[in-house]
Amino acid sequence: SSDEEGGEEYLFKIVIIGDSAVGKSNLLSRYARNEFNAHSKATIGVEFQTQSMEIEGKDVKAQIWDTAGQERFRAVTSAYYRGAVGALVVYDISRRSTFESVARWLDELKTHSDTTVARMLVGNKCDLDNMRAVSVEEGKALAETQGLFFMETSALNSTNVKTAFEMVIRDIYANFS
Ligand code: GDP
Numbered sequence: 001s002s003d004e005e006g007g008e009e010y011l012f013k014i015v016i017i018g019d020s021a022v023g024k025s026n027l028l029s030r031y032a033r034n035e036f037n038a039h040s041k042a043t044i045g046v047e048f049q050t051q052s053m054e055i056e057g058k059d060v061k062a063q064i065w066d067t068a069g070q071e072r073f074r075a076v077t078s079a080y081y082r083g084a085v086g087a088l089v090v091y092d093i094s095r096r097s098t099f100e101s102v103a104r105w106l107d108e109l110k111t112h113s114d115t116t117v118a119r120m121l122v123g124n125k126c127d128l129d130n131m132r133a134v135s136v137e138e139g140k141a142l143a144e145t146q147g148l149f150f151m152e153t154s155a156l157n158s159t160n161v162k163t164a165f166e167m168v169i170r171d172i173y174a175n176f177s
């Protein structure tokens with residue numbers, strides 16, 4: 001909370017998980033800085049970025065964590081998940097193996113979380129529709145089975161990026177305010 005009248009503040013930790021190269025870092029840079037990097041390798045270099053939005057007149061800050069490429073070695077640590085109240089679980093619609101990994105990421109998230117986590121399944125790179133290897137219906141079905149929100153996004157052309165993050169933030173707010 002703050003000293004401004006009615007000016008309560010919230011800070012929520014959100015993690016982005018999913019296989020290497022699905023676009024996690026670019027989703028974050030698109031959302032937080034409106035930037036896209038076509039040549040990003042493993043790391044953009046920061047641990048997290050903070051982005052604010054207003055909900056019901058409250059200043060709600062999301063501290064969004066990005067892996068530094070550890071997922072390549074299956075070495076995302078418990079510190080990464082600690083305190084997270086939201087998660088984006090990302091796959092690449094043009095690479096089926098990344099969709100098949102989603103169950104493992106959900107297990108890992110569950111193992112490391114001790115609270116309600118607002119979760120969104122994200123099928124990224126929807127601009128690559130001509131290379132699609134996972135249908136929208138399959139994404140939706142998996143999300144429904146697991147009780148997650150679902151959205152296809154493109155960090156490249158910005159489709160649904162803001163919407164996806166903001167849906168998670170609103171759900172966290174509903175859980176914790
Ligand atoms: P990360 O390893 O999951 O963090 O993935 P990156 O954000 O580093 O992206 C991996 C590669 O996919 C990079 O070459 C990006 O430019 C590319 N990429 C990320 N998002 C998109 C997208 O929405 N569409 C397309 N076509 N390429 C993307």
Ligand code: MG
Pocket residue numbers: 024025026041042043044066067068069
């Ligand atoms: Mg990355």
